Amino acid sequence: MKIFHVVGARPNFMKVAPVYRALERQGVSSQTVVHTGQHYDANMSEVFFRELGIPRPDINLRAGSGSHPQQTAAIMVGFEPVVLKRAPDLVLVYGDVNSTVAATLVCAKLGVPVGHVEAGLRSFDRSMPEEINRIVTDSLADALFTPSEDGNENLMREGIPKGKIFFVGNVMIDSLLHLLLLALERYPALAERFALREYGLVTLHRPSNVDNDETLFKILDALLEISVDLPLVFPVHPRTRQRLASAGAQLDGRVTLAEPLGYLDFLALEQYAKLVITDSGGIQEETTCLGVPCLTVRENTERPVTLSMGTNVLVGRDMDRLKQQVACILRGEAKKGKLPPLWDGKAAERISQTIVSGAWRTASSSSKMPCLST
Ligand code: UD1
Ligand code: UDP
Numbered sequence: 001m002k003i004f005h006v007v008g009a010r011p012n013f014m015k016v017a018p019v020y021r022a023l024e025r026q027g028v029s030s031q032t033v034v035h036t037g038q039h040y041d042a043n044m045s046e047v048f049f050r051e052l053g054i055p056r057p058d059i060n061l062r063a064g065s066g067s068h069p070q071q072t073a074a075i076m077v078g079f080e081p082v083v084l085k086r087a088p089d090l091v092l093v094y095g096d097v098n099s100t101v102a103a104t105l106v107c108a109k110l111g112v113p114v115g116h117v118e119a120g121l122r123s124f125d126r127s128m129p130e131e132i133n134r135i136v137t138d139s140l141a142d143a144l145f146t147p148s149e150d151g152n153e154n155l156m157r158e159g160i161p162k163g164k165i166f167f168v169g170n171v172m173i174d175s176l177l178h179l180l181l182l183a184l185e186r187y188p189a190l191a192e193r194f195a196l197r198e199y200g201l202v203t204l205h206r207p208s209n210v211d212n213d214e215t216l217f218k219i220l221d222a223l224l225e226i227s228v229d230l231p232l233v234f235p236v237h238p239r240t241r242q243r244l245a246s247a248g249a250q251l252d253g254r255v256t257l258a259e260p261l262g263y264l265d266f267l268a269l270e271q272y273a274k275l276v277i278t279d280s281g282g283i284q285e286e287t288t289c290l291g292v293p294c295l296t297v298r299e300n301t302e303r304p305v306t307l308s309m310g311t312n313v314l315v316g317r318d319m320d321r322l323k324q325q326v327a328c329i330l331r332g333e334a335k336k337g338k339l340p341p342l343w344d345g346k347a348a349e350r351i352s353q354t355i356v357s358g359a360w361r362t363a364s365s366s367s368k369m370p371c372l373s374t
Helices: 010-025 046-052 068-086 098-110 129-140 149-157 171-184 187-191 213-229 238-247 263-271 281-290 319-330 347-357 359-366
Strands: 002-007 030-035 090-094 114-117 143-146 165-167 200-203 232-235 255-258 275-278 294-296 312-314
Touching: 002 010, 002 068, 002 098, 010 030, 010 046, 010 090, 010 171, 010 281, 010 347, 030 068, 046 171, 046 263, 068 098, 090 098, 098 114, 098 129, 114 129, 114 347, 143 149, 143 347, 149 165, 165 347, 171 263, 171 281, 171 347, 187 263, 200 213, 213 232, 213 238, 213 255, 213 319, 263 281, 275 281, 275 319, 281 294, 281 312, 294 319, 347 359
Parallel strands: 002 030, 002 090, 090 114, 114 143, 143 165, 200 232, 200 275, 232 255, 275 294, 294 312
Antiparallel strands: none
């Protein structure tokens, strides 16, 4: 069986690594990693291949940056001849980035089966580019691997046949559990600058937070205020770095700006932070797994299980609420959480078993019509 994995942006890499390994363990001999080139800086791409042990990509489409249609189209144009030439039996796509939807569209048009890892998540906010990517990818995929039960409910509500949906758990957590001990070995080298539980970790990259000057400045002002009580470390995403530069924003005081970090350093800082302030999808999940309080600067989340079971709190874009929540945590009143079902480090194993056993094929060929009664 010939399997392609299509990845391109930072959060894809943590997801593909355990799936690749699990398929290898199950004896799948032909696996090809296709990098779309959506992310290309060494600290947004190459470092993850090294640290997560992903084989170097066999193919790099070098699609690069651009508007959404430009980037999506560049990936499609680059990917089509590869699929035609190499004729994979199954193409696995990950998460909700433009690389995910672009590869799915190519496969759907060529009649090549697609498996979507991290299917079914919904923010119900179509102003988020990722929500469009999720809806389109899920409607076209042949096998849908969900990380949480809300994913199954969303897919069934949209008329996806039950037989195509496989609740497998969260592959992001597979990577975290696999590498956490190694990551924590990095901490002593960081400890001099970041004392245990005496700093907050910040990441921001959503266009809705950083692309508008007024919103960006409101958030930065709040971070500066928070840093009076709790120093902050802020590894800056390239989109945000550009926006900070073009808005002429300065962040000094006790906010330490850094380049994007590798996975191991980032995980170590995440584990030992007093709290995390973020708009990332994956980091909402990782903090729930690590038991670290997470304040999410978004109005909604496609990962509601991190709110209902985990340590995540949505603060929206209300900076007073953000500051209040930080104060609660500093007073020792952090939200406690527990692990959602199947966030146990074995999600990739379940995906691989489903693929190797052929269960996904039976399901996808026997249920072409939406089964609305389920
Ligand atoms: C993308 C994903 C987002 C994901 C994020 C993870 C889409 C629609 N968005 O957002 O869901 O949460 O990745 O990090 O797919 N840039 C660089 N170097 C790089 C990559 C990007 O400088 O290696 C700059 C470019 O100027 C680019 C901008 O960052 O225009 C944005 O990159 P892009 O991939 O379009 O979107 P992200 O904001 O990274
Ligand atoms: N991450 C990292 N270095 C950083 C910031 C994040 O390794 O400087 C990791 C983080 O641990 C998580 C993933 O990147 O595994 C999340 O990716 P990102 O926030 O870029 O995308 P999203 O999950 O929002 O789509």
